[in-house]
Amino acid sequence: MSPSRSTSTPSSTARAVQFVESFGGPETLELREVPVPSVGAGQIRVRVTAAGLNPMDWFMTSDPDAAARFGLSLPCGFGNDYAGVVDAVGDGALAADGSRFEVGDRVFGGAFSRSVADYVVVDAPGHIGRGGDVHRTPEGLEDRVAASLSIAGCTAAAALAVIDPGPSDTVLIGGAGGAVGVFAVQLARLAGARVIGTGSATTADALRTLGAEPTTYGDGLAERLRDLAPGGITAAMDLHSTDTINVARELGVPDSRMTTIAAVVDGVTPANGANAAPGAIEDIARLVAEGRMRVPIAATFPVDEVRSAVELQAGRHVHGKVVIDLPG
Template sequence: MNTSTITGRAVQFVESFGGPQALELRQIAVPALGPGQVRVRVTAAGLNPMDWFMTSDADAAARFGLSLPCGFGNDYAGIVDEVGDGVDGLFTVGERVFGGAFSRSVADYVVVDAPGHIGRGGDIHPTPDDLDDRIAATLSIAGCTAAAALAVINPGPTDTLLIGGAGGGVGVFAVQLARLAGARVIGAGSAASADALRALGAEPVTYGDGLAERVRELAPEGITAAMDLHGTDTIAVARQLGVPDSRMTTIAAVVEGITPANGASATPGAIEEIARLAAQGRLRVPIAASFPVQEIRAAVELQAGRHVHGKVVINLV
């Protein structure tokens, strides 16, 4: 296919990095396809905190190797538009797919490596037949991060797991995956998130001062593992409650003695398993809000407020 005259919409930072008001919806040339790559016509893109964190200013962008003009977003779902040399037999034109496209997913077209990796080259996976594109578009970053964090502590039926930031995007997956593994889950979050956490299978507890005492009341026999999906406060409380460092992990901070986790370290096949569970209805992904791509600024403002109970999705069709 000759793409030289084909254009599509893409959300970009053009003049500067920054907050939602710096984002522009532009008409650009469709990205060129190389050997070992697949071009996807995007139908939906899911937002994550890292999207705006790494583009919040020029210094943050530089740490992630980003320069202007720069796309936005990481998670996508869509339909294979074209395949490059060497991809025959892996993916076919018209096939439904999902994955990650580093800082460029909110666009009509993305090009990713096949099968690829969650990092800069992007990755691509078949979308299960019973999985809606809006759900598939939320899985890559949060799902892989949750899976990687759980792999560090390996919870099971004998565990009582404390998850800090349980109401966030990664927490939605971590709570349910831990419950599927048989663990009891205590989810620390805001008071407003309590009902949402119960719906996911967690026992809610309000974060902040006095968290250790509240956890003791819920689990007088103690907790055996902990995940901090927000910062370091939950780690401090878990240490106070006697959890060994080997049974704790973080995703957004580095704590001496604690093994951190990120989506890039998820075990092979983790994201396919998460998609399968979601398609079967065994893992629920609440969609807090969806926006047309023309309303990207409002969508990012909502997501960046960190008070959304569920995922924010951008619709591109």
């Protein structure tokens, strides 16, 4: 079905970063000319201005087996988070509040394994899963930051919902310096909790800036936590593996007050961004726009340097988000 409202596109083709010959590391990514995607009923097309990278982007495309587990096949796009401007609106495409999207609206959201492209077509309002989703970008929120919200923000919101922290809690967040940790630390602090975050020694200042009390992970963590929190740890989330869960159990944290995002532990409820409560990402965007949360942008790259951007992000030593710019 043709869109009910649209802008004219400069040509019939646009740029998209894709895996063409094989899945694999950054060296397998190609910047290709592809047809401008058409928009159908209940969808919008977005002219992307920025695409934020996440660990899952390269994890699920790192080899053919990983890609198959996520239902991906060649040729395949890359990236999940985007921000930009509505370019075309299909019949019946509505925002989550029931209002109509209009050409020219600033928006952000997720487009499963296809966000690093000049154009994405997503369901409206949609879901963060395969069909993609879209949300209006609040005034005062720049596109590079908006393009860094969806995956990490939804995952952090889902994790916080599992442990439900409050002012009486001391929350341990393992891997607090990572993409999800940036949001999880601040959301827990906004809920009134004390937060202790683990990370490398180089993340300590960044964690303090976010409101966490830093400590290093690894051997001796339980003793360090007993010194930092003699009153005990009351809740924990492991944003990397299972080490934090093991230490939290040693310190007496009940399984019901723990969660993971990257591992499955018997008795512990895992968190998945796809299960974030309705409105969670809009709330996060509003908090960032109001200056009550911050999203550090570590580096930006033009789209033709996407391989370098992925190498930096996949190294997991960067403090903050890596963003691809896609100017019109």
